[in-house]
Amino acid sequence: MDSRDHRNELRRFFKSFVHAGRGIWETARSERNFQFHAAAACAVLVCGFIVGLSPIEWAIIFLLIGGMFSLELLNTAIEHTVDLITDKHHPLAKAAKDAAAGAVCVFAVISCIIGLLIFLPKL
Known part of the structure; x- marks a missing residue:
């Protein structure tokens, strides 16, 4: 795995927290x-x-x-x-x-x- 793949995986990992936060926020806002x-x-x-x-x-x-x-x-x-x-x-x-x-x-x-x-x- 070269450093580009590692950075891409790390970026995807942190982006999953953004999606999770969005899900929490939308639920808190609407439910x-x-x-x-x-x-x-x-x-x-x-x-x-x-x-x-x-x-x-x-x-x-x-x-x-x-x-x-x-x-x-x-x-x-x-x-x-x-x-x-x-x-x-x-x-x-x-x-x-x-x-x-x-x-x-x-x-x-x-x-x-x-x-x-x-x-x-x-x-």
Whole structure:
């Protein structure tokens, strides 16, 4: 591999971050549920500073926030893909969208329970 190939690979690698950032930005700008989760994450971060979370608690909070954002992004990708494939009502399309939304819902509920376990003893 000569240096030109290496530079091209490096350029493609960094460009993938630009595409990922664009995907996050577009989802944050257009998806109501992502916006709700972003607002909730901000509230949790502020509360974390107020109550003085331990480093382990911060790690758990950041994992939950990152997981929630990741699942919302995947849910959006699935919804857009299904919409691209068909604009007609189809039971399998509905099942795919509902399952993706269900995954987000499960993680949100578990995140709330873990958040309560972390925050309630501090109040």
